[in-house]
Amino acid sequence: MKAEVLDEIKRKYGDRATDTPFERSLYSRDLAPVPALLVDPLFNTMPDLVVRPANVEEVAEILRTAWAGNIPVTPRAGASTVYFDSVPVKGGVVMDLNLLRGVVGLDEERMTVTVQAGTTWSELDDYLNRRGLTVKSYPSSAPVASIGGWFCMMGYGIGSLKYGSLLSQVRAAEVVLATGEVRVVTRDTDPPLSWFAASEGTLGIVTWLELEVRRLSPMKHFLIQFTNVPEMTRVLTELKDASVTPYNLHFADPACVRAMHDLGLTPGDVQDGCILEIDYEGTDRELAQAEDIIRTMAAGNKSINMLPNEVAEMEWKERFKALRLKRGGPAVLGGEVWLPADELAGYLADINKMSLRYGIDLISYGHVVTPEHATVMTMFYTDETKTLKYIFNLSLVKKIHDIGYRHHGCPYGVGLWNTPYIDRIFSRKRLAGLRERKKTLDPRGTMNPGKVYRSPLLMNPYIFGMGMDVMAGILRAAGRGGSG
Ligand SMILES: Cc1cc2nc3c(=O)[nH]c(=O)nc-3n(C[C@H](O)[C@H](O)[C@H](O)COP(=O)(O)OP(=O)(O)OC[C@H]3O[C@@H](n4cnc5c(N)ncnc54)[C@H](O)[C@@H]3O)c2cc1C
Numbered sequence: 001m002k003a004e005v006l007d008e009i010k011r012k013y014g015d016r017a018t019d020t021p022f023e024r025s026l027y028s029r030d031l032a033p034v035p036a037l038l039v040d041p042l043f044n045t046m047p048d049l050v051v052r053p054a055n056v057e058e059v060a061e062i063l064r065t066a067w068a069g070n071i072p073v074t075p076r077a078g079a080s081t082v083y084f085d086s087v088p089v090k091g092g093v094v095m096d097l098n099l100l101r102g103v104v105g106l107d108e109e110r111m112t113v114t115v116q117a118g119t120t121w122s123e124l125d126d127y128l129n130r131r132g133l134t135v136k137s138y139p140s141s142a143p144v145a146s147i148g149g150w151f152c153m154m155g156y157g158i159g160s161l162k163y164g165s166l167l168s169q170v171r172a173a174e175v176v177l178a179t180g181e182v183r184v185v186t187r188d189t190d191p192p193l194s195w196f197a198a199s200e201g202t203l204g205i206v207t208w209l210e211l212e213v214r215r216l217s218p219m220k221h222f223l224i225q226f227t228n229v230p231e232m233t234r235v236l237t238e239l240k241d242a243s244v245t246p247y248n249l250h251f252a253d254p255a256c257v258r259a260m261h262d263l264g265l266t267p268g269d270v271q272d273g274c275i276l277e278i279d280y281e282g283t284d285r286e287l288a289q290a291e292d293i294i295r296t297m298a299a300g301n302k303s304i305n306m307l308p309n310e311v312a313e314m315e316w317k318e319r320f321k322a323l324r325l326k327r328g329g330p331a332v333l334g335g336e337v338w339l340p341a342d343e344l345a346g347y348l349a350d351i352n353k354m355s356l357r358y359g360i361d362l363i364s365y366g367h368v369v370t371p372e373h374a375t376v377m378t379m380f381y382t383d384e385t386k387t388l389k390y391i392f393n394l395s396l397v398k399k400i401h402d403i404g405y406r407h408h409g410c411p412y413g414v415g416l417w418n419t420p421y422i423d424r425i426f427s428r429k430r431l432a433g434l435r436e437r438k439k440t441l442d443p444r445g446t447m448n449p450g451k452v453y454r455s456p457l458l459m460n461p462y463i464f465g466m467g468m469d470v471m472a473g474i475l476r477a478a479g480r481g482g483s484g
Contacts, residue, residue: 005069006049009062009093016099017051024050027094032082032417033331033384038391042458043416043450045087047074047094054099056174056182056207063205064180066093067446073178074448075201077118077146081153083415085200089450095205097148103127104208112171114210117148134216136163140367143320148206154198154338154413156369158319162245162281164370167197169212175204178442182207195437200415201448203441219247220287222278222294223312225270225305229253229352232274233345235297235304239278240341240368244290248279248319249368253348255355256325256363263327267318268311277315325363325379333390334363334379335397336412337404341374347407351378354399358472359479362400375412376404395471398464419455420464 010017018024028045039045048071053059066073072092079086088094100118106128107113113133115124121135121142128134137159139145150157151173155166163169172186175196183204185193196203226232232251240249252260252275260266267275280290298304318324326332339347348364355362366376378400382393401411401421410425411418422431435453438445455461 002048002069002071005065005071006093009051009065010049012061013051013053013058016054017049019049021046024048024094027076027096028087030079030081030084030087032084034084035384035387035390037387042456043089044091045084045089046091047088048091050094050096052096052099056176059095059097059100059176059205059207060180060182062093062095062180063176063178067179067444070444070446072446072449073205075148075152075205077149078120078141078144080141080145080149081413081415083413083417085153085413085415085448085451086149087416088448089416089456092446097146097205100148100207106131106133106213108133110171111213112210113213114208115147116208117151117206118146121145121147121150128213129216132216133213135159136169136212136214137166140319140322147209147211151197151206151209152199152201156373156375157367158248160369161240161249161367161371162247163214165197166211167194170197170209171212172210174207174209176207177204178444178447191437191441195441200413200452202438202452203447217281217283218287219279219281219316220290221280221309221312221316223267223307223315224276224278224294224298225257225268225273225307226276227273227303229274229348230345231301231303232276233348236276236344236368237341238297239276239293240371242293244280244282244286244293245371246278246290246368247281248277250277250279250319251275251344251366251368251374253351253364255352255361256365259325259328259361259363263325265324267315268307270307273305277312279316322365322377328381330383330385331381332379333382333393333397334377335400335404336375336377337401337409338412339374339376339404339407339409341368341370341372343407343409344374344376347376347403347409350403350406351400354396354403358396358399358476360396376409392471392475395468395475398468399472414452416451416456419452420459420461422453422455423461 024047072090074088074094076086077097097118100116104114121138139150139157176182254274261271351362360380364378368374384390411421
């Protein structure tokens with residue numbers, strides 16, 4: 001039955017469907033380098049078929065066919081995630097959504113744009129900029145990340161501090177449910193729009209979204225070097241709560257500044273301390289007020305070095321290049337933590353202690369994304385070709401998340417690899433609610449199975465936690481993690 005169904009899809013979609021091993025293998029991984037030794041015994045990440053639908057009717061037809069044959073379907077767009085969110089773990093069909101591209105309509109009265117889900121954030125913003133408009137927020141992976149992909153993930157990034165989560169900016173979306181049924185969802189429908197935000201492709205496929213836009217406005221950028229982290233986080237708190245809200249607030253800890261310097265990437269050739277980037281957008285009056293706030297805060301503060309405006313502007317232009325730090329590799333491992341902003345200083349202090357304890361450079365940077373929350377990426381260099389060492393290094397990712405948890409944080413996003421932490425990410429009540437949604441909309445569990453709702457047996461929090469802690473203990477005794 002399964003073979004017949006797959007054949008039917010393949011015949012129908014011609015050169016937009018492939019079952020060749022080489023092409024399918026490209027869909028069996030994402031940006032995270034994970035050795036086959038860890039993956040192959042547990043999961044079937046090789047899709048049986050990859051298909052590229054070009055419109056909602058095709059998405060619906062493929063889902064209907066897969067549903068009838070009980071075949072898993074994994075949606076995939078930019079594949080810029082790292083937790084196997086868009087990698088199948090039970091084979092089946094990968095639906096590549098990159099042909100669902102382009103703007104469907106612009107409504108300048110409502111100040112909204114309707115856009116196909118596979119369009120990248122940069123493509124949409126280019127389209128809007130030509131008309132004097134822009135998006136309210138976007139991820140720092142905007143050149144490759146799709147509108148639908150960010151909506152189905154957490155949806156916080158550049159601009160969120162001022163304009164809120166992506167969910168709060170979306171007015172409506174078209175979704176195709178696991179059965180192939182097409183629905184338009186809003187805040188008032190049943191199911192509501194909010195069910196699909198951060199659902200990681202487990203409830204259906206989003207084909208278009210209507211989002212709020214804003215007029216393009218001038219920007220001003222500031223870059224400040226601090227001698228120490230506590231002073232940086234004090235100023236960060238002051239600025240995020242000030243009368244003019246920054247559009248973007250980005251920080252880098254001393255290890256990050258050092259790594260950037262070693263790679264020849266630091267703005268203004270800064271070698272030490274930590275860095276805060278503050279970007280404002282708004283009317284000329286708001287920008288003048290913002291400049292006033294910054295200059296007043298900096299006046300007489302000996303632990304602050306204001307870098308020249310040109311350097312700040314250059315750093316803003318580099319905002320999509322977070323991955324350049326990877327050049328210090330061969331590879332990087334790490335954890336991204338959703339953290340209360342007022343815990344940032346404590347978190348970074350504990351990360352520094354961990355760095356000393358394990359003899360490893362831990363590099364942290366991130367954004368303040370709401371008045372209360374920051375996302376912090378803490379990473380270290382490793383080498384995926386040294387498999388045993390790499391596997392031991394994974395235990396350090398758990399230690400990073402443990403520090404985040406001690407500071408009331410949790411992993412940012414779930415996918416497969418963060419399922420051992422689901423009881424930290426969701427309260428018991430919330431998780432029960434999410435599982436209920438899944439049962440209602442996808443009772444056969446064919447949409448992106450193996451993600452979000454529960455961990456696979458061998459990765460259950462207890463076994464996983466114990467195993468990782470033992471490995472971390474061995475690393476600590478040996479006094480070396482990382483790529484060395
Ligand atoms: C350098 C870099 C910077 C990043 N910056 C940010 C950031 O600022 N903020 C942030 O939140 N993340 C960030 N990310 C993570 C990632 O880029 C974002 O989550 C991104 O929005 C994912 O979009 P994508 O198109 O790549 O989705 P994919 O990785 O293809 O998919 C993500 C998930 O959504 C599902 N999915 C994708 N499209 C659809 C659809 N149309 N319908 C239903 N399900 C779908 C997939 O099945 C998968 O579960 C960053 C990553 C990198 C590498």
